[in-house]
Amino acid sequence: MTFNQWYMIVGAIIFILGVLLVFVLGSLPSFTGSGFIWVNMGVCLMIVGGLMVYYTYKENGK
């Protein structure tokens, strides 16, 4: 597996984790009093994970 393939997979995993944080933990407000911390962190993971996949795709051209 090349570095770029590995990097793209890690990016995809981070993106999925972000989606889970936003839509699963973000809807469970009991722990922190509100779910906004999870949603915020999830948004961050989605942005970074998405960019990792996008940049790798752009660089590889496939």
Add this chain to the structure above:
Amino acid sequence: MENKYIIILIGLLILITFLTQFYGSTDIADYSDTAKFFAGKYSAKIRSSHSYLFGFIHSPFLKITNSYISFKISSLVFLILIILSVYILSGKNKKALWLMTLSPVIWYMSPWISPIQLAALFFLWAYWFIEKFNKTNKLKYLICSGIFVGLAWCVWDTILYFGVFLAVVFLCNKNLSHSCFFIISLLIGLLPRLILDQYLFNFPFYTLIKSTMGGFANSLGGIYQSTGMGVGISYLNISLIILALPLYYWLLHSPKIFKKNKKSVVFLFLCIFLIFALPQIRYVMILAPIIILIISKELNDKQFKRQIIFSIIVILLFITPYLIQIKYSIIDKLNGVDISYLLEFLFKFV
């Protein structure tokens, strides 16, 4: 010629900082009240939740001037030192100088009564030394880095989290003895705060434990979250964080740049992740110099121009409340309001 424009920009920064009546909107009493307390001008019982050291440093100036002007002067001095540090550490890269001078967070933080400017200066050097250690494995760099993290922690409590990320990322593949050296040198850097705490409270770790435990309690649903504060404004604050970050920060996540700066990118990612959890523009002050130090080497001329235009637009947005508060007050807040407050309360932008 270029230097002339930089001097004009810094002159403008100084002018706005001194003319505006704004002094900051978060935790400012924790630092201004302690300065008054040490200057013998505070009548109530002091109960700050943060480090007393920053107020202690400013107390002689407060006693002489009888005003908070020294906080603005020190803020400007620290910010100018950050700009110069980034310029020097980047190998006198002109792009880095421009990017740092026109960094929106510099203009945002300039009038604030806050130790973040000083902590950011120390943390920038801590990062640079640990990067040097990572490349050379020379112990002196690690010790310097630890001392600078300790000094930053002396004045600002939140640096603990950034310091932990820095240590974990840069020392994860090193010997255990390196971590011990880092912790010992961190404690050496922390000495001014420990000595002051011992003198004031007969316990050197008093304010460290108080503020860290307070932060921990809040993260588990303390007073702010149980009241619902921050829920509605979180999207607004996230948008402002994204604006405050250098536009091309996100480029660091491309595999090409990641390969060259693996540890730095992971460290910055962890810090951004933390900042997103509790989005406040002032936190970006710690990361912006480090980000600019890295991206200034990577940007081509076209990207550099785009970054400068983006920064100018964001600066204009961020300093608008400060300009208004040169002559007028906004929603009768004692210390004035920043862009977050202005957008949140004035325009109901939530």
